[in-house]
Amino acid sequence: MRISCNGCRVLRKACGEDCVISPCLKWINTPASQSHATLFLAKFYGRAGLLNLLASGPVNQRPAIFRSLLYEACGRIVDPVYGSVGLLHAGYWQRCQSAVDAVLRGDPISPVASDAAENSRMLYDVRHVSKDETLVNARGPEKAKKGCSGTSEE
Template identity: 65%
Template sequence: MSCNGCRVLRKGCSESCMLRPCLQWIETAQAQGHATVFVAKFFGRAGLMSFISNVPENQRPALFQSLLFEACGRTVNPVNGAVGLLWTGNWHVESRRAESPSMTSVESGTTTENRFGDQWGHRKVLNLFI
């Protein structure tokens, strides 16, 4: 059976899947899928897989989390990303968004029921992925 990352990327999955260990720190299956799509939208599917394949297996979850931090940072600060948020003292916004990607459901229109959209107002970005 495909892991949640491969499922949303419509990619074949096997026992030696690169994405599966990267997503285990995210609690729900839906949140794993959303996080994967969010990162893949910023870095591209091939770029994401290339990044992950070039890192030792024990460091892949940390790499995925780092890419998620950067993707979230780019939505808030498109020029400087996560480094810009750290430099301007707004890291608390970034860390809460990337550490809790538990998205639960979507309603119609621009309202979302998730921790990203409700607390930080990035509803339009999230609706693209849901």
């Protein structure tokens, strides 16, 4: 009888020769970290969702898919709007890496503080665009004369 891998053990699922999770955990050093990462992803994506996402890729790319899902999930916890790509683009990749390290240790992840989140979102925020009349009234002067009902006010 084959012993279940740490991922299957934490998901309480049978582990066979064609296990989807087992090859994905080889890059993680300790059995406890493997369990923490699998449990975190199963909570984030759902058990069936995680297994379907891993099974949908080629066998040789499944470890990379697992790692990518882990970084994206941690990025979404830290910055729910922009995720790991937003953290990378804003120059805060270390926060995503710290969140992954926390998951592997079994520690909780905390979202970005509001001032840091605002600074990272300034790259994407359109509130700084001026409200120029030509931009607001993009339909043209003849449309601007009409009221809400669409009829002309003459």
